[in-house]
Amino acid sequence: MGQIKSALRRQTEGIGARRIYEDLRDQILARTYGTHGVLPSSRSLAGELGVSRSTVTVAYEQLAAEGFIEVRHGARPRVAKSVVGGSKSRAVDALPTHVVPLSEFGKRLRKDPPKWTAPSGHPAVNFRYGDLSPADFPVLAWKKAIIAAVTRRPARLAYDDPSGALRLRTALQGFLWRSRSVRCSVDQIVVVNGSQQGLDLCARLLLDAGDRFVMEDPGYLMASHTFSSTGAAPVPVPVDRDGLQTARLAGIDARLAYVTPSHQYPLGGVLPIARRHELLAWARQRDACVIEDDYDSEYRYDTKPVPPLHALEGGHNVVYLGTVSKTLSPTMRIGYMVVPLALVSAFAAAKQIMDRHTPLAEQEALASMLESGAYDSHMRRVRRRNAERRQTLLDMLRRRFGDRVRIEGAAAGLHLVAWFDDLPQRSEEALVRTARSKGVGIYPISALFDRRRQGRARPDAVGLIMGYSALETRQIDKGCRLLAAAIDEIREQ
Amino acid sequence: MGQIKSALRRQTEGIGARRIYEDLRDQILARTYGTHGVLPSSRSLAGELGVSRSTVTVAYEQLAAEGFIEVRHGARPRVAKSVVGGSKSRAVDALPTHVVPLSEFGKRLRKDPPKWTAPSGHPAVNFRYGDLSPADFPVLAWKKAIIAAVTRRPARLAYDDPSGALRLRTALQGFLWRSRSVRCSVDQIVVVNGSQQGLDLCARLLLDAGDRFVMEDPGYLMASHTFSSTGAAPVPVPVDRDGLQTARLAGIDARLAYVTPSHQYPLGGVLPIARRHELLAWARQRDACVIEDDYDSEYRYDTKPVPPLHALEGGHNVVYLGTVSKTLSPTMRIGYMVVPLALVSAFAAAKQIMDRHTPLAEQEALASMLESGAYDSHMRRVRRRNAERRQTLLDMLRRRFGDRVRIEGAAAGLHLVAWFDDLPQRSEEALVRTARSKGVGIYPISALFDRRRQGRARPDAVGLIMGYSALETRQIDKGCRLLAAAIDEIREQ
Numbered sequence: 001m002g003q004i005k006s007a008l009r010r011q012t013e014g015i016g017a018r019r020i021y022e023d024l025r026d027q028i029l030a031r032t033y034g035t036h037g038v039l040p041s042s043r044s045l046a047g048e049l050g051v052s053r054s055t056v057t058v059a060y061e062q063l064a065a066e067g068f069i070e071v072r073h074g075a076r077p078r079v080a081k082s083v084v085g086g087s088k089s090r091a092v093d094a095l096p097t098h099v100v101p102l103s104e105f106g107k108r109l110r111k112d113p114p115k116w117t118a119p120s121g122h123p124a125v126n127f128r129y130g131d132l133s134p135a136d137f138p139v140l141a142w143k144k145a146i147i148a149a150v151t152r153r154p155a156r157l158a159y160d161d162p163s164g165a166l167r168l169r170t171a172l173q174g175f176l177w178r179s180r181s182v183r184c185s186v187d188q189i190v191v192v193n194g195s196q197q198g199l200d201l202c203a204r205l206l207l208d209a210g211d212r213f214v215m216e217d218p219g220y221l222m223a224s225h226t227f228s229s230t231g232a233a234p235v236p237v238p239v240d241r242d243g244l245q246t247a248r249l250a251g252i253d254a255r256l257a258y259v260t261p262s263h264q265y266p267l268g269g270v271l272p273i274a275r276r277h278e279l280l281a282w283a284r285q286r287d288a289c290v291i292e293d294d295y296d297s298e299y300r301y302d303t304k305p306v307p308p309l310h311a312l313e314g315g316h317n318v319v320y321l322g323t324v325s326k327t328l329s330p331t332m333r334i335g336y337m338v339v340p341l342a343l344v345s346a347f348a349a350a351k352q353i354m355d356r357h358t359p360l361a362e363q364e365a366l367a368s369m370l371e372s373g374a375y376d377s378h379m380r381r382v383r384r385r386n387a388e389r390r391q392t393l394l395d396m397l398r399r400r401f402g403d404r405v406r407i408e409g410a411a412a413g414l415h416l417v418a419w420f421d422d423l424p425q426r427s428e429e430a431l432v433r434t435a436r437s438k439g440v441g442i443y444p445i446s447a448l449f450d451r452r453r454q455g456r457a458r459p460d461a462v463g464l465i466m467g468y469s470a471l472e473t474r475q476i477d478k479g480c481r482l483l484a485a486a487i488d489e490i491r492e493q
Numbered sequence: 494m495g496q497i498k499s500a501l502r503r504q505t506e507g508i509g510a511r512r513i514y515e516d517l518r519d520q521i522l523a524r525t526y527g528t529h530g531v532l533p534s535s536r537s538l539a540g541e542l543g544v545s546r547s548t549v550t551v552a553y554e555q556l557a558a559e560g561f562i563e564v565r566h567g568a569r570p571r572v573a574k575s576v577v578g579g580s581k582s583r584a585v586d587a588l589p590t591h592v593v594p595l596s597e598f599g600k601r602l603r604k605d606p607p608k609w610t611a612p613s614g615h616p617a618v619n620f621r622y623g624d625l626s627p628a629d630f631p632v633l634a635w636k637k638a639i640i641a642a643v644t645r646r647p648a649r650l651a652y653d654d655p656s657g658a659l660r661l662r663t664a665l666q667g668f669l670w671r672s673r674s675v676r677c678s679v680d681q682i683v684v685v686n687g688s689q690q691g692l693d694l695c696a697r698l699l700l701d702a703g704d705r706f707v708m709e710d711p712g713y714l715m716a717s718h719t720f721s722s723t724g725a726a727p728v729p730v731p732v733d734r735d736g737l738q739t740a741r742l743a744g745i746d747a748r749l750a751y752v753t754p755s756h757q758y759p760l761g762g763v764l765p766i767a768r769r770h771e772l773l774a775w776a777r778q779r780d781a782c783v784i785e786d787d788y789d790s791e792y793r794y795d796t797k798p799v800p801p802l803h804a805l806e807g808g809h810n811v812v813y814l815g816t817v818s819k820t821l822s823p824t825m826r827i828g829y830m831v832v833p834l835a836l837v838s839a840f841a842a843a844k845q846i847m848d849r850h851t852p853l854a855e856q857e858a859l860a861s862m863l864e865s866g867a868y869d870s871h872m873r874r875v876r877r878r879n880a881e882r883r884q885t886l887l888d889m890l891r892r893r894f895g896d897r898v899r900i901e902g903a904a905a906g907l908h909l910v911a912w913f914d915d916l917p918q919r920s921e922e923a924l925v926r927t928a929r930s931k932g933v934g935i936y937p938i939s940a941l942f943d944r945r946r947q948g949r950a951r952p953d954a955v956g957l958i959m960g961y962s963a964l965e966t967r968q969i970d971k972g973c974r975l976l977a978a979a980i981d982e983i984r985e986q
Contacts, residue, residue, distance in 0.1 A: 114846060130652070162609055272560045287592070340593060355689050
């Protein structure tokens, strides 16, 4: 009795049948009344708790209905034998609860989990790559598009096509041909939750444990992480100013190669046509798949976009990956892939197993923005803005560091690489710490080199990947000033 | 020359540098000019095409910039050696393009892909389970919530928490305790793209090829499909009116068990407390994981909700799965899971690898609906509507078929099972075809029995899973009338 009352006192809500039911249930499961023990009569419990008898009766009826107690007319309710009785079940309960064992995939992830830092932990001026400025988001156009999608009334709300909404895929087909010279049928397009899901789809459909995959070195860590999670092993191939050194592919046997030909991440090189052919020839010879991540091709500041591998190859061995994470928002989780015709059904089936399909309203909204041209005009606007940010960053780096900074990969995209050749590798950690203490977030490129090649491939200098798309020009100015101060400080040490 | 002009005539757009550039590029890649072949001078090509010489020059400059052609002052442009030259590359091109080989996962999916039928293929009255009526969607409330989410301005647009937005997980924690007696910490909640992604996460993190998993028989095919895609094998355990026959678990060794205790899919039984304890004891003994799919517990028409396994167990070996696919829309792709504390980091890492996180705007919108109580009042409304639909279906089945129909599982959820005991199994196909010809979509339960147990476990009668949540009452009326006509027709045969 006392137990019930104290249990109830703990509760913030008022006493009702539901609350009484829950407390009695918890106490029964906690063996408060022992095996087949007797509960208070509804009258006495009602008196104890100062509630009407009918309230208690409701609770008892629910407990009886769920098999917790047995109620016989005239007698006091008893804990049902089945609930806690029997030596077997007691013996089982005596066992400690072990941790559920993980699959091989789970063990690999636990051993080497991908990183993620909460936005709250960000410094005042953050040069982290990949973030966008909320000021650039086309709030009005998107609002219009999403409301149209939400208010639209289909015949019934049902699961849609795993490959993506036909309307969006049709709009994307035109967009890809118009803007990237990628020719494909609507069937080849698969809408995914950001290019990350595209990478995971490729990993699961193309790699088995023990297989090998080619990675650019330095390269995109999340891609390497995703492919490695299958148990496959990366084969790092060095990158120079022109991107992947395709000559080094000869003799490498791998199931797939991950590349960023239009703007190598992170070094920023554009893969020349001859290397593109060399890469494709390598893939054809080995029936390997080339995953072309066209993550930021919308941003080019001097030359026109280079035709993607997909356009050259006809896409027999090429999976083309695109995303709106760099043009609309990384939080929207919409990307698209163009897959070889022979793999269309496999990709659709895998997407269905993974999450049925990408949320429909977003797909409809993006489709209408592509159809109306709102997406194109948005692109023109953000391209201008990012060109300004880029110019500001180039000017400020020049002003603060003169010839002591060497810039790479600034011709395209939303980041550049700043090399400080007179700063030895070993000063990197101190620089990051000092900069952070001044409120600047900087990200050394060293983390993106394959660990096994660290030191060898990498120049003995500090290189920073500087993303600018989330910063306003005055922040970029401030950031460079503080970075200069940080560099001076560690030089004095 | 002629080739260029005909190529250009094919184009709908006017002749510009871009178009000339593209056609020349395609022709170069198609070996039109042969290895290191000579192109027309800009003057003569301009004349041929009737465009200004500068237009052609721009196209040539772009081709040169991309390494397609070599331009020497005074001389006519030549196809760059690197593009098509060299016997090696020709030899490579001679190779046929093979199909990229699939992983074991891919092969399994290709062999036995999940089904999906385009909405266009649906009959007038469709009793398919899982679809909802657009009339039930809370357009105004959702519009309000999604607009607030879209217009919200964070510091920067950046990837969010892989486990889900903190605001939504906090709202869900309260919701789960309030409505389902599930007590958990916010850390244990993972927001997923519909329960399907939750199933896939469990499959990948808990199963390896060669493992075994327990499935209800008959049961939810997509779950079995998802777990099987890892190479694990199902162990079908028969279901009766009270759900899974847990007594049959003794001696079964498996890594996980998938169950629908609050409303067994498809038979509709509610798992009694004693069986729940038996199931949990089995899981504890084997360190197996119980996946509790609470897919439609919001809909109960007579009794109160039974406490989930998670509430009984404290969730040590239980993964709890919930979704808004049955309350808001299956196209929204939002679900949530409550995972054991020991597995929180593994689930977060896997979710990040799979797609970074669930789209943020939807998460924010759902959170605000949960906070404001708009979700609860929406639930009350749709619960009423579906209670009406259910009653209409029960009445109509009774009126059309009297005692010749036996109803199961109508106490909860959005479907019931109608058994026609005087119709032998073999008449099933004919009935489906005839009903379809009359404009009624019906779905036999036989498809949901484990193939290896077909015939044995199943009564020799036609049983239909009848979903009603997408139908208005007059459609339900019409559907039953047409179904009766179809049954009469096949009886006469």
